[in-house]
């Protein structure tokens with residue numbers, strides 16, 4: 372296996388490390404030179420766009436947003452200009468389906484394959500190599516990427532045509548972030564009513580309210596640990612993309628639109644760089660109470 376890898380942030384760095392562990396020859400690129408140096412120390416080679424284009428038939432990227440992806444590929448002296456026909460580019464960033472389709476169309480005109488394959492699982496699963504990949508593109512390109520997905524994740528599913536990986540990720544983000552908001556509202560209620568949220572959590576986690584999100588986020592809320600993980604800023608971007616996509620195809624999103632305004636509040640009050648477990652702070656402000664252990 373040999374690939375270019377662009378974007379070594381919270382997600383990309385552990386994903387690239389798992390590729391190295393699987394024996395992949397990797398050419399890495401990031402604006403953050405410390406992150407590049409860390410990967411090079413682990414056996415990767417640093418690669419500018421020209422080197423990646425020359426050496427690699429597979430290019431993986433996981434970048435903050437769709438505008439940056441477009442710029443890396445098609446900006447002045449962008450990567451696309453250096454790629455060989457037959458190369459497959461996989462964008463694992465969370466972007467709009469429209470942005471994914473634009474990449475696929477522009478690259479197809481250059482005989483370059485493209486698969487949008489955002490991921491779910493956050494930093495812990497990026498580290499464990501147990502991410503879930505949700506892909507959009509053609510079967511042949513997906514098959515070429517499968518060994519890379521297997522080295523970084525526990526599951527990879529081709530949903531359908533270009534853009535459908537991004538549609539799936541938006542669906543995922545609505546469910547994840549609305550669930551965190553619902554959990555937040557409920558735990559503010561029990562806290563103000565005087566119940567120990569730790570005990571409430573232990574009492575309900577085995578029942579119908581139990582979920583991966585409950586287990587991941589309630590302990591963070593109780594411990595007042597909002598170190599990201601998934602930053603509110605990144606999820607704000609995703610929910611903004613959900614609303615833009617929904618508006619473009621006439622899907623009313625009453626709950627998600629309210630969630631977006633909650634995230635706007637968290638943005639203007641300085642919580643943007645915190646984990647999205649920090650959504651609880653909006654509900655705490657409304658009720659004048661904090662979710663924390665009783666007698667803590």
Ligand SMILES: NC(=O)c1ccc[n+]([C@@H]2O[C@H](COP(=O)([O-])OP(=O)(O)OC[C@H]3O[C@@H](n4cnc5c(N)ncnc54)[C@H](O)[C@@H]3O)[C@@H](O)[C@H]2O)c1
Nearest residue numbers: 378379380381382401402403434435464465493494600601
């Ligand atoms: N953090 C999560 O829990 C999580 C979970 C699933 C999906 N995602 C998605 O994964 C993507 C990356 O998220 P993250 O949390 O790793 O973000 P991050 O901000 O930690 O990392 C992004 C990396 O991209 C690099 N970068 C930015 N512009 C660049 C450029 N022009 N060229 C090269 N490198 C550049 C940055 O230096 C940084 O290292 C986002 O689209 C996000 O929505 C994140």
